Amino acid sequence: MQWKARHPEMGVICIQCKATGEIFADISRDLQRAFNSHRFQLSAALHSSRRLQELWNEYGEDGFEYIVEDTLKYENPDEDQTAKLTAMLDSFMLEHPQAVKLSR
Numbered sequence: 001m002q003w004k005a006r007h008p009e010m011g012v013i014c015i016q017c018k019a020t021g022e023i024f025a026d027i028s029r030d031l032q033r034a035f036n037s038h039r040f041q042l043s044a045a046l047h048s049s050r051r052l053q054e055l056w057n058e059y060g061e062d063g064f065e066y067i068v069e070d071t072l073k074y075e076n077p078d079e080d081q082t083a084k085l086t087a088m089l090d091s092f093m094l095e096h097p098q099a100v101k102l103s104r
Contacts (some may be wrong), residue, residue: 008033010081011071012088014099017055018063025069025092026102027085035066038102048093049102 008030015024015038028034041047042056056064070088074081093101 007077007086009068009071009087010074012069012085012092014067014069015102016050016065018065019059019060020055022051022055023099024049024102025089025096025099027089029081029085031068031071049100051100059089066087 003099009032010029011026011027011031013026013031013034015026015035016022017018026034026038029079030059038047041062042053043061045053047053047091072081072084089101089103093099
């Protein structure tokens with residue numbers, strides 16, 4: 001019951017390679033879980049982004065910065081926030097055209 005009633009932080013996240021400056025952006029309905037998921041996939045060499053995986057293999061976890069770019073303020077955790085999150089990511093991508101979008 002407590003899990004269902006929680007109010008997770010949602011928004012736009014970035015994973016940036018410190019050595020190259022390359023930025024990989026995504027949206028998330030649970031920011032902490034998103035970073036953990038990307039980290040796990042990269043550590044297991046299973047990430048869907050070939051370039052991000054190559055950089056991870058070369059520089060390792062310490063070669064990356066995890067950044068919360070923007071958070072979504074919302075009231076109802078049961079309401080679908082996908083459209084708002086996608087609009088936030090699209091706005092970020094316009095401001096950072098060199099960034100790679102991780103979500104499909």
